[in-house]
Amino acid sequence: MDIPGPEPQADGGVGAVAAAGGLHLYQLRLHAEYGPVVRFQLPGADTAVSVADPVLLEATARLDKRPERLFAFLAPLFEAGNVQVMPACEHTPWRRLLLSVLAGRPSHERHFARFTELVTALADRWAERAGQGPVELQKDLTALSLRMICEYALGGEAEDPDRVVAAFEEVLTEHLGRLYQAPSPGPGEKHAERAAEALAYLRAVVDRVVVAHRAGDRADRSDLIGALIEAGERPARIRDTVMVAMLAAHHTTGVAVSWTLHLLGRHPGAAGRVADELDRVLGDRAAPAYADLRRLTYLEMVLKEAMRLYPPGPYGARETTEALVLGDYELPAGTTVFYPFWAVHMNPDHWPEPEKFVPERFTPEETAKRPRLAYIPFGLGPRGCEGAALAMVEAELILAVLLKRFRFRPVPGHEVTPVERFVLWAADDIRMTVSPRA
Template sequence: MRIPGPEHHEDGGLSAVTAAGGLHEYQLRLHDMYGPVVRFQLPGADEAVSVADPVLLEATAHIDKRPEKLFSFLDPLCEVGNLQVLPADEHTPWRRLLLSVLAGRPAHERHFARFTELARDLADRWAERSDGESVELQQELTALSLRMICGFALGGAEVDTDADRAVDAFEEVLTEHLGRLYQVPRDDPRSAERTDKALAYLRATVDRVVAAHGVGGQNDRSDLIGALVEAGTSPARIRDTVMVTLLAAHHTTGVAVSWTLHLLGRHPGVADRVTAELDHVLGERAAPDYGDLRRLTYLDMVLKESMRLFPPGPYGARETTEDLALGPYDVPAGTTLFYPFWAVHLNPEYWPDPKRFDPERFTPEKVAERPRLAYVPFGFGPRGCEGAALATVEAQLVLAVLLKRLRFLPAPGHEVTPVERFVLWARDGIRMRVRPRHL
């Protein structure tokens, strides 16, 4: 049976994506019109098959290959091969090493005090704002996340790193190379020059912190560089790994916290329940211990519901290595499979009234009723996000520190519009008024 989908366009589908307001919105429309499996033109990959049903996703969960063209925009960050498209025989040991650090409780606990200090510094700065003054969440929270992951990945090396400048540099590089992938014209003739300078700055920054770490000496496997050095990884591959880790980690965590605060500002009853839980678990303490996070069950439900509605990474992709059956459809080897995580999370068959913010969807009883892959904020299978556990710890901690002390309210007249920019970003920022909880 032929997979349904829209007509082909001479421009490779760019006009259809643009008219929908972005690829994430286009996917929602396609699956609403054609069902859970859709054939469509994907800019940068010719034709792809999009899958938005969690049961059908299970049939693809074993695939360990990504389409190289779709991830080519990350090539500039890697000097010895794009880490996002490593062949399976290289990817598996590399992934195992990353998981041994990023998913390990000892490493989380080792860095937790520093993470807490950084989160409290941000809360201090925001608490000093005049009553009702607004802050732009995305930029400041992304910079905070970058500071956290720098300390984690680089073994706590104290280096004079301007997090805001690094965030801007990552944005410059990604905007330029994503634009090339989607064939978006750049009007500024100096954009390529700025991108080269931004990339040079990022590489120099990573080199500086790697040198400060003392590669070749005693290394701690609870930090990323130490584990890479102990495994005999080449200096160039260490730099590539650090670059890609910094990129992925600082974007996803900062954006996830920003969207969560945005939703809490629009649902004061949910915000009140979160703060009541924080007061109960923490008492007079301003921040949780690592062990407290397991007791903040409602905060965890709120974070999960936020990432359902606004998944930090709105989509993923694989390439079939053999013929595959997806329900009634046959998919040949070499096909690009597209995973629209936003559409999966808004599938009304598994999420009634899918656009409604309802943390109660994540009670243990409700979770048990749904297929495993109905909720995939960090992807799935052998190419799922290695930093998912770390990102969750960071996000829970930052939310706990901020919400214990501050209340976040929508900024009057400010419209929040999601767009994709490697992550699900707010086009004009997320501005909110910040007020102390206890005056």
Template sequence: MALEVVMTPGADGSFAMIPGPRGGGDGLAEIVAAGGLHNYQLRLHAEYGPVVRFPLPGAATAVSVADPVLLEATAKIDERPDKLFEFLAPLQESGNLQTIPAAEHTPWRRALLSVLAGRRSHEAHFEQFVTLARGLADRWADAAAQSPIALQQDLSALSLRMICEYALGRGAASPEQADRIVSAFEDVLTEQLARLYQVELPGTEEDRAFRAQEALAYLRAVVDDVLAAHEAGPQPADHSDLIAAMAVAGQSPARIRDTVLMTMMAAHHTTGVAVSWTLYLLAQHPEVAERVTEELASVLGDRPAPDYADLKDLPYLSMVLKESMRLYPPGPYGAREATEELRLGEYTVPAGTTIFYPIWAVHLNPEYWPQPEVFRPERFAADEAAERPRLAYIPFGVGPRSCEGAALAMVEAELTLAVLLQRFRFELAADHPVVPIERFVLWAADDIWMNLTSRSSPAQS
């Protein structure tokens, strides 16, 4: 890429020079050629430095920031660029939840956090999460002797069943229903992302559109059925499920339904892939896996799964998960819209600029992560973590538009890892390449296939 100096007006009438790639167009061809926006961002920052101006479909002007110190200037922004999140609009009838104005977003977010970030709510659902995780381990034990296991497929379905139980408040989805919900989300998102990035797909446009509409209708019907049952039945006294919390906050039925769908979509993708990438890394670093299992044995003894209170006593497991999400962040990027002029180091960007968060590039910034490609969980020991800027690690985003389900995702992921690592050793299937791709989250192109070996398992009672 050739260097182009882009002149951006500063508040004092001077000009800041922001480097970036030369050429016209919206950047789509370059993104496709790089193998996705996540790869494109890594290349841009490797060539041009921590602040880059670049063309982005749906944004007239985009500035990407890979330095955690400079990101602080953006941390309070509560607006997202409408065009970049248009592909999610078909899932929603009450306004795009990803781009609703700040005044409307704040009370909605507060209602979500009252459940998704609440310890009382986590504890209320934890036993059911354990049952679901152990059920997956049992199925894997039965299937492992016949063939390798597809991690992402099974772990995404597990995460979806967990979030169904959590969000819907009427028990987890059946395995058959969870599989159909996963498939329906894939149909909707594949069609919308293909339109966004102008990707050619098999079949006619009419057939794909029809399939996506059928899938969306099914998803809405699932949630509508639960909403009807919820209204007719007794309400939990502590409002520990998402529907109850949204109703108490005065949200409309349409907004509640949209919120449930968006929560289910985000949670089943992100948590499932986070656990998958963690197991992928542990399979390549057996010494780290053994240290994790030793910690589990010392805390759990013969118990097959942790209690909620045990999670705080598993610091190395937490470090391993965090280091995995540094190397393979489930959501590899995010975006905000500057609501006022911003100063980013030596650069000034005007209001209205799309501020792009290249999360993967931030996590691989060698200034803050020495040997950034190396898997080393000790980076997250308290003493090392204290030496880094707070925004050097942002797997759940930044500021008031960061992921409301971050705390819940960590609980689900740590529990799932604890159950599975107690039960199995993981070895990558031979001759199966693992290639990260962008598919709403950082996915493995053909899944991550593993051979499983049973450990001397804890009591299965």
């Protein structure tokens, strides 16, 4: 049976994506029109098949190959080969090592106090400027999330954290600009030169941290660089792994928290329930201990519902290495399989009234009623996000500190419009009035 979809266009699909306002909105439109499985043109992949049915997604869950052309724009960031598309035989042990660090409680606890200091410093700055106008959530919170991952990936040992953050932003602006074919500010050659210098600086910083670890015999399985050294990884792969950790987390946590605060600002009942839970669990303390997070069950439900409505990474992609049966369709080897996270999360068959903000969807009882892959904010299968557990810890910590201290209200007349810029961004930021809780 032929897979339904729009007629092919000479421009390879660029015009259709642009006309929809971005790939994430285009996916929503395609699945609303053609059903749960859609064939469409994707720049960099010729023809792709998008799957928004969580039951059908199960057939793709073991795919362990990413389409190389879609990730080619990241290749210049890596010296040991493009880590995003490494073959399965190399990727599996590398992933196992990353999960042993990123998903482990020892690693989270080791960095939790420093994360708390960074979040508290931002809260202090917001408290000092109370009454001086709205806060731009995404600007401040993505800067915080980048600072947190720099602390994590480099073990808090960067000599100049501000310069590391600035250098990484310089590199991302250049390389993500190529993905979206966005003109860089200023002369192109000059900007490319600055990005190359920033990348060289970041690699040098990582090298110095690696040398310090080796000289001090400080390998630690709860430390990313220490674990890589202990595993015998070569210097280029260590640098690449640190870079990919920073890349994956550079904005996602801050964006997820921003959308959560946006939704709570529009649902004061849910915001009040979060505040009550924080008061009950934390008492007079301004920040949670690591062990407190498991008791903040409603806060976790709110965060999950926010990531359902606004998944920070709006899609993923795999490539079939052999023929794959997908319901009534057969996909030949070499097919790009597209995971439209947003369309999956808005599938009305599994999310009644999907546009509504209902944190109670994530009670254990409600979760048990849904297919396993109905909720995939961190992707799925062997190429899913290794840092998912760490990201949840970071986001819950940030929300707990901020919501214990502040109330967040929408700025009248400020329109919040989602746009896709590698992560699900707001076109003109998310501006909110931040005031201390009584």
